Amino acid sequence: MSSPLKPIRPHWAGLAACVFGLSGVVLGALGAHALAAHLEASGSAEIWHTAAFYHLVHAVAMLAWSVGAGKYSRSQLPGWLWGAGILAFSGSLYLLALGGPRFLGPVTPVGGVFLIAGWAVAGAVFLRTKSIPGRDA
Template identity: 45%
Template sequence: MNRLAAFAALIGFLGVAFGAFGAHALDGRLTAEGADWWHTATLYALPHAAAVMAIALSGRTGLLRSGGWFMAVGACIFAGTLYSMALGAPRWFGAITPIGGVSLLVGWALAAISSLRPSN
């Protein structure tokens, strides 16, 4: 069982679903700021879902796989807090968003370090 691949697929599915929902069902219902948050959340969720899926299917372990998990969790935290605020969650959720961003950065850093090491 490849839990990382399943998680990546879920992030991708939700990114597409939420993107479409925002473009159609929420059109004109969000504030300008909320619409920007929604767009940014989708913009970050979808490519990270693809990156995590690539890592999950690479068969690699160690730092690269850990990087994939950091990206997956980071995408959920980053996008999730932005989607939540767009739908009316308190603005203090914005203080959580950078935790997701840092997790994304850690994931990419681990992927970079892993690429400089022999395959495992």
């Protein structure tokens, strides 16, 4: 499967996944501790927790894809989509939870579409894969 974006080398994809994972843990901890009182008072705690959850889940997906994608496909498109989705979906939710401008509201579902598209493309890669290395075809 060819990608409309130039494939990046797997170690860069893994590094990006680690940066997203690290930032997800830090932001989750900030929401649970340093910002907890502010988020509770503003009624935004659940928004923050949703952002952190999707942030971390997709950081792990990016890491898994960066490690395993070379076995099935050279496509890095799922990783790009998940990265863009984390930035748009979780990023807009973090900012909205902190009282960011309301025009960010429509960015959140766009980010969600990127996250969903990443999964769809990953699934398509596996549908196109005739056999898994190391397993019977």
